[in-house]
Amino acid sequence: MTSHVTQGPEPQYDRIVSGYQTYRHASPFVCDWGGQLSEIEIAYETWGKLTPERDNAVLLLTGLSASSHAKSHPNNPQDGWWEQFIGPGLALDTDRFFVVCANLLGGCYGSTGPSSICPETGQPYGPDFPILTVRDMARAQWLLVDHLGIDCLYAAAGSSLGGMLSLQVAALAPHRVARVVSISAALRSHPQSIAMRFVQRQAVMADPDWREGRYYGESFPHTGQKVAREIGTITYRSGPEWLERFGRRRVNEGTPRLDRDFEVEAYLEHQGERFCLQYDANSYLYISKAMDLFDLLAPRPDGVEEVDAITSPALVIGVSSDLLFPVWQQRELAEHLGKRGNEVTYLEVDSPYGHDTFLIERDRIGGALQRFLADAPA
């Protein structure tokens, strides 16, 4: 219950971040809000083979906390976060597609982020890292796609923040994205989801061990980040499933306790603890903030709403029990794209798992994705 000073080594992320490749972009990267990184590195992994025509690349965009390790491979045999969705004959069919997944700019799994060493100072960026937007992250993805020599993506696809990113990637270069897939994302963050991420950031920043973001080598805001991830887990996973899975069962016998007592609480605590060993707190703050700032309905300097640049056929998937990106936002996105004349396939999945359904419902989500990639005209 008191704050912890990390003893010994920093958290190790080895299991989920190894075996990736890195593209170093040695030119300055100017961020939307004016900050600048003198160079950036993008860590990425690939599956399947690029055709000689270089026309079968699917760019898979990750959510806030996922790494580029979406699927096991010889250089990292650990299961990836979409293990059952990627492979021969699966939703992202590696017999057919060249799948690319990169770590987010701002993250902590190999791409440049707040825990990276700033070349100018020789110290971690920490709170001097510039404010990021989803557009910044999408531009970093395009730098990688350019580096791989791919002119046009067969598809850009993602869930949650990854869905925001796939839309943003398409809005930035519509002629270079043949198909776009948004699962449990939105046109923009609405105030309730901003509020839910705000309290998570507040929990991290309330921890004295956060030290205004300059904790590297000194401490880690373990307690605050644990609370933050517990809150996050409510927004990701709560739904009818919890009634069935946990109900009102308690883990303690006898007199209840003010701390962990019900099974659902033990579950949240486990998720919170685990996340603290896997994710950098400042990355959490910056990427969470970027999600809040996301707004494809905001007009560009030329007066056009950014979303209206998207011309690709689109697959939009929403989940009935999603608390964070509710189903009305899915309909809004599908309708908005449809009104602009895009070919839109809309699927509403009635599932009890909430926002994280895209990690679980392989047959329904994966099946729809597979059909869309097979059917949609280039």
Added chain:
Amino acid sequence: MTSHVTQGPEPQYDRIVSGYQTYRHASPFVCDWGGQLSEIEIAYETWGKLTPERDNAVLLLTGLSASSHAKSHPNNPQDGWWEQFIGPGLALDTDRFFVVCANLLGGCYGSTGPSSICPETGQPYGPDFPILTVRDMARAQWLLVDHLGIDCLYAAAGSSLGGMLSLQVAALAPHRVARVVSISAALRSHPQSIAMRFVQRQAVMADPDWREGRYYGESFPHTGQKVAREIGTITYRSGPEWLERFGRRRVNEGTPRLDRDFEVEAYLEHQGERFCLQYDANSYLYISKAMDLFDLLAPRPDGVEEVDAITSPALVIGVSSDLLFPVWQQRELAEHLGKRGNEVTYLEVDSPYGHDTFLIERDRIGGALQRFLADAPA
């Protein structure tokens, strides 16, 4: 962002807690989970006049953070939390009813709670306060009703935790409650609402200034309780209203910040700050926990579900946008009471204000309450 040690006087609750009366129950109070208080005090306020027949008393039960000060009166002219619902000709018509509202056992507004001095030790109870249940709180309310010489309540009514309490008061002594009103409450807490309160308690307990609950005279877990109340406010108030009221407007110009930036964030921060000056952190933990433990479907020692003891005509009101006590729980409650043969009036209010609608929608909530109290047979 760092933890605060309270300088100077403790938080002052004067504006909302003065002018109350106190009933001292000088016998031991044994709690459901076995703890014991050697005596308890119940702070309460009343409006209107008790008839000579003592048959017009309405017991108003409060939510987690409300005090007994539901309505202004000469001894405390400050507006109460249900100011517009109580008075001559209003929902709780003081020309007709004798309205009684007491502070919760476990609270911090005059009734015995964790910040009270334990007679045995001469020190505040702090974390040695026994685990409380809603039934304990309801039994304390009955001690007050007995003290006031009231045999049968014209009605027991409440919202949120107050609705749980009105049901519990009726279940404990069905023949002494002629009518029961539950607004935005439930038969029991479900895992998502337990989860939402758990993370609030975690935020308080993560603050080093909480000191395992022994902070009196030393510090106050201001930062943690602020985060907790920010989370709580999301569960109380988020809904379609926020889209209209805040949208995506920011309070800062220029580069966004990781802390308060959007209007909705400034609103949450204000609510969190204000609450820290009004409420004791340990009371928050104990009462929040009691809400989680509430389960009227749990069988009593005689095998009967507690709810089935309730025989009074009931008014059940739910709100479409309630995140914490969702509308399916309102229907469940109404149906359950109806199946047992109770005369049930069920109202579903379509309002954008979420759980806290009972504080806002005077005409619809207050109107239904007024009609029910006028019409329902004794």
